[in-house]
Amino acid sequence: MPDAPGLELILAGINAEHPGAVLDTSFDRDQPALIVHPDHIREVLIWLRDTEGQGYTFLASVHGADYLPAEPRFAVHYELLNRERYERLRVKALLPDPAAEGDAADGGHGDGLPHIASVVDLFPTAEFQEREVYDFFGVVFDGHPDPRRILMPEDYAGHPQRRDFPIGGEPVIFTRDEATNPGWWN
Amino acid sequence: MEAGAKSEPRDSLIDQELTPAMLAMEIESKLPGATVELEPEQEMMTVNMGPHHPATHGVLRLIVDLEGEVVKDLKPIVGYVHTGIEKSCESMAYWKVIPFVERMDYLSYFFNMQAYCGAVEKLTGLEVPRRAQYLRVLHMELNRLHSHLVWLGTTALDVGAMSVYFYCFRDRDRVLDLFEMSAGQRMHTRYFQIGGVVEDIPSGFERKVREMIESLTRGIGQYEALLDRNEIFLLRTKNIGMVSRERLLELGVTGPLLRASGDAWDLRKEADYLVYDELDFDVPVGTVGDGYDRYRVRLTEMRESLKIIEQCIDGLPEGPWIADDRKYVLPPRSELSTSMESLIHHFKLVTEGFRVAPGEVYNPVESPRGELGCFVVADGSAKPARVHFREPSFVNLQALRDMAIGEYVADLIQTLAMLDPILGGIDR
Numbered sequence: 001m002p003d004a005p006g007l008e009l010i011l012a013g014i015n016a017e018h019p020g021a022v023l024d025t026s027f028d029r030d031q032p033a034l035i036v037h038p039d040h041i042r043e044v045l046i047w048l049r050d051t052e053g054q055g056y057t058f059l060a061s062v063h064g065a066d067y068l069p070a071e072p073r074f075a076v077h078y079e080l081l082n083r084e085r086y087e088r089l090r091v092k093a094l095l096p097d098p099a100a101e102g103d104a105a106d107g108g109h110g111d112g113l114p115h116i117a118s119v120v121d122l123f124p125t126a127e128f129q130e131r132e133v134y135d136f137f138g139v140v141f142d143g144h145p146d147p148r149r150i151l152m153p154e155d156y157a158g159h160p161q162r163r164d165f166p167i168g169g170e171p172v173i174f175t176r177d178e179a180t181n182p183g184w185w186n
Numbered sequence: 187m188e189a190g191a192k193s194e195p196r197d198s199l200i201d202q203e204l205t206p207a208m209l210a211m212e213i214e215s216k217l218p219g220a221t222v223e224l225e226p227e228q229e230m231m232t233v234n235m236g237p238h239h240p241a242t243h244g245v246l247r248l249i250v251d252l253e254g255e256v257v258k259d260l261k262p263i264v265g266y267v268h269t270g271i272e273k274s275c276e277s278m279a280y281w282k283v284i285p286f287v288e289r290m291d292y293l294s295y296f297f298n299m300q301a302y303c304g305a306v307e308k309l310t311g312l313e314v315p316r317r318a319q320y321l322r323v324l325h326m327e328l329n330r331l332h333s334h335l336v337w338l339g340t341t342a343l344d345v346g347a348m349s350v351y352f353y354c355f356r357d358r359d360r361v362l363d364l365f366e367m368s369a370g371q372r373m374h375t376r377y378f379q380i381g382g383v384v385e386d387i388p389s390g391f392e393r394k395v396r397e398m399i400e401s402l403t404r405g406i407g408q409y410e411a412l413l414d415r416n417e418i419f420l421l422r423t424k425n426i427g428m429v430s431r432e433r434l435l436e437l438g439v440t441g442p443l444l445r446a447s448g449d450a451w452d453l454r455k456e457a458d459y460l461v462y463d464e465l466d467f468d469v470p471v472g473t474v475g476d477g478y479d480r481y482r483v484r485l486t487e488m489r490e491s492l493k494i495i496e497q498c499i500d501g502l503p504e505g506p507w508i509a510d511d512r513k514y515v516l517p518p519r520s521e522l523s524t525s526m527e528s529l530i531h532h533f534k535l536v537t538e539g540f541r542v543a544p545g546e547v548y549n550p551v552e553s554p555r556g557e558l559g560c561f562v563v564a565d566g567s568a569k570p571a572r573v574h575f576r577e578p579s580f581v582n583l584q585a586l587r588d589m590a591i592g593e594y595v596a597d598l599i600q601t602l603a604m605l606d607p608i609l610g611g612i613d614r
Contacts, residue, residue: 028545029308059438060550061559061576079548079559079576086456090548125438128584136272151265151613161273163571 002087007032010089013051018043023094033090038116041078041093045119048080048089056080056089059119062129064137068163072096074114074139095139111140118144136161230258233595237266243340243602244609248586250595257590257598262583268613275573279539280306281380283573287560288374290575291611293336296322296329297553299378301560302573304459305549306380309542309564312514317505318382319461324395324498325368325377326551327491331402332361333554334484334491338409341481341603345422350412357405360398367391381515382508395499399492406488413481423477427589427601431475437588438581441556443605446483447475453552465497480604514540539568546572555579555606577611 002010004027011022011034021040026033036044048056061079074095081088095114109115118141120127130141131150138159141147148154158165236247245266251259271290275283287302288295300322307314314322339354362372368387369375377383413419431447444451452469454462470486472479509515516535517528534540542564550559556578563572586605590598 029311029547031308031547058435060557061548061561061574061581063561063574063576065546065563065572065574067563067565067571077548077561079561083451083456088548088550123438124436125581125584128580132580149265151268153265160270161572163276165273167273167277 002032002089003027004032007034010034010048010054014044014047017047031088031090033092036091036093038076038093038095038114041076041091042117042119042122044091045078045080045122048091049122055082055084056087058083059123059125060088062119062126062133064133064139064161066137066161066163073100074137076116076133076139078119109140113138113140115140115142117142120144135159138162229253235598237263243607244612246583246602246607246609246612248598248602250590250598252595255594255596257593257595260587260590260598262586264580264583264609264612266613267609271614272573272575275570277569279568280542280570281535281539283570284378284380285374285376287573287575288376289610290614291553291555291558291577291579291608292373293333293608294329294553294555294558294611295374296326296378297551297558298560298575299376300326300460301549301551301553301558301575302562303378303380304551305547305560305562306542306570308547308549309545309562310380310514310540312381312509312511314382314460315506315509316461316503317386318507318509320498320502321383321387321507322378323460323462323465324495324502325365325383327494327498328361328364330491330554331488331495332358334488335361337484337554337603337606338481341600341606342413342419344599344603345419347413347416347419350409353405353408353412357402360401364391364394364398367394379508379515381511382506384508386507392499395495399496402488403492406485406492409485420478422597422600423481423604425474426477426593426597427480427604428474428476429585429588433588434475434585437585439556439585441552441554441578441582442480442483442487443475443556443582443585445470446472446479448473453550453557457550457552459549459551464501465494467491467494477600477604484606541566541568542570548576550576553578555608555611556582575611575614577614579607579609579611580614583607583612 007025007027011025014022018040020037021044022034022036024035026035048054058081059078060081063077065075065077067073067075072094074097076093078091079088080091093116095116098114099112116139118130120130128150130144131148133139134141134147135149135152136159149156231252233250233252235250237245247263249261249263250257271286275286278286284299284302287298290298335354335358339351342350365375366372368391369377431449434444434447440451448471450469450471455469467490470483472483512531517531521528522532544564544566546563548559548561550557558578559576561574562570565571582605586602589601
């Protein structure tokens with residue numbers, strides 16, 4: 001694992017080439033993380049993959065999180081792995097919620113959903129996982145080859161893993177209730 | 187047709203199914219010179235396989251584009267057994283999440299528990315006692331045997347070897363008997379607790395494990411005798427479903443699939459977790475990564491698992507089997523009637539659970555299907571803010587398209603079986 005100073009070196013290296021790409025670093029519970037501006041996510045992942053001495057070529061996992069009530073609210077995590085040295089590095093892009101900030105923050109997409117660039121062409125493994133993040137958090141990955149839901153039904157409304165999405169339930173209907181509740185099957 | 191040909195009895199072909207080739211031969215014999223051009227089957231046909239198909243190992247739906255019998259494109263549709271486990275976990279106290287995550291990948295429940303418990307232990311900084319670590323490794327390797335046995339049985343069934351299925355399930359039950367003995371349940375045992383394991387193993391467990399090792403060593407030899415040089419099995423698996431190592435890595439494939447293509451990547455060796463570094467075992471690898479290599483890698487892994495289990499039983503250290511931190515771990519039952527503090531701790535843990543300082547952790551383990559990672563976000567409350575599983579089946583399924591394109595549709599069944607997807611894990 002890159003330690004805290006190593007993480008600062010990575011930050012300086014990326015920001016020298018792409019100013020403003022890495023906003024912050026965190027080194028918590030021995031797990032290093034880079035907090036990245038969402039507009040620069042592709043540049044950062046390419047830099048970490050292709051730069052000499054870095055070699056984070058394996059994308060282990062892509063997942064989302066909802067940090068409600070924190071701002072910015074959403075995050076997409078990219079768990080990178082250097083297979084030669086066995087070093088893991090988490091790249092985290094924080095995304096504000098356009099629905100809460102008004103249409104101006106939407107960036108002209110008009111759907112009220114946060115947007116981030118897809119990395120499927122860099123890491124083909126991200127295809128299903130980005131679809132899963134879209135499905136559950138409503139983060140749109142621009143440039144994804146197949147931007148559909150994956151686990152929820154296609155006509156489902158809403159994004160169920162958001163923290164403000166209620167845990168509902170479907171009423172269970174039993175035949176024994178027919179006497180008290182005629183026409184229960186409707 | 188000629189009048190004379192009509193009266194002739196069609197003796198030779200009357201009881202057989204008439205294929206285009208036979209029809210052409212017949213016409214050629216009856217009417218020499220009348221040649222028939224056979225059109226190649228160029229028409230593309232889209233076939234829907236599943237979700238209820240016995241060979242899909244669950245409710246997996248595949249939309250397959252076929253040209254004749256050759257697969258030209260393939261799209262997996264998943265989500266039929268999605269039950270929202272990750273969402274449900276967010277409304278549970280940390281230790282109540284354990285039985286939930288077990289039910290994701292229902293054949294590798296000990297690994298799910300280890301991924302989750304390990305993540306929470308990293309978040310809380312809890313140290314797991316050495317005896318508990320050995321017991322965890324012991325049970326995880328037993329679980330690997332169980333998972334591979336179910337895989338081998340169903341895969342052999344898919345390629346037509348019925349008897350292997352019965353032998354595998356016979357041996358699998360011996361493993362489940364051990365789970366029943368140590369944890370009280372055959373499946374979904376909830377044996378791992380945050381900070382250790384729930385209970386120590388009972389007396390007589392060691393003897394049972396040694397008996398199981400002996401019988402399964404014989405069992406694995408039996409499967410090898412049945413399948414290794416079986417003509418049908420070789421024809422069905424050799425040189426089928428091959429994908430290059432580089433492409434597999436791009437697709438994020440891990441586990442036996444990657445190892446079968448010659449990459450000795452095993453988190454038990456690479457990552458530093460539990461006591462795997464003290465144990466002596468090898469990582470089997472294949473050469474070309476066809477179906478046969480995948481079979482050989484998994485079978486050899488079972489032998490290696492037996493080695494690890496034997497070492498765990500031999501070197502099992504004495505000591506506590508759960509951490510002694512009353513903020514996170516339930517006090518022993520015997521203390522409750524004598525110690526007021528224990529009663530208070532017990533009450534607090536059972537009613538509210540423990541709070542975890544804000545932070546996030548990704549904890550990968552090597553499951554029977556590859557890298558199983560658990561990502562937990564703590565927000566300072568007694569419930570996790572997010573529990574996410576990086577399921578190896580989910581990620582590996584993306585490679586099915588590369589494996590199946592250009593192969594026959596019959597080989598698709600074999601390729602899918604060798605992929606070993608568990609739909610409970612894919613859909614979560």
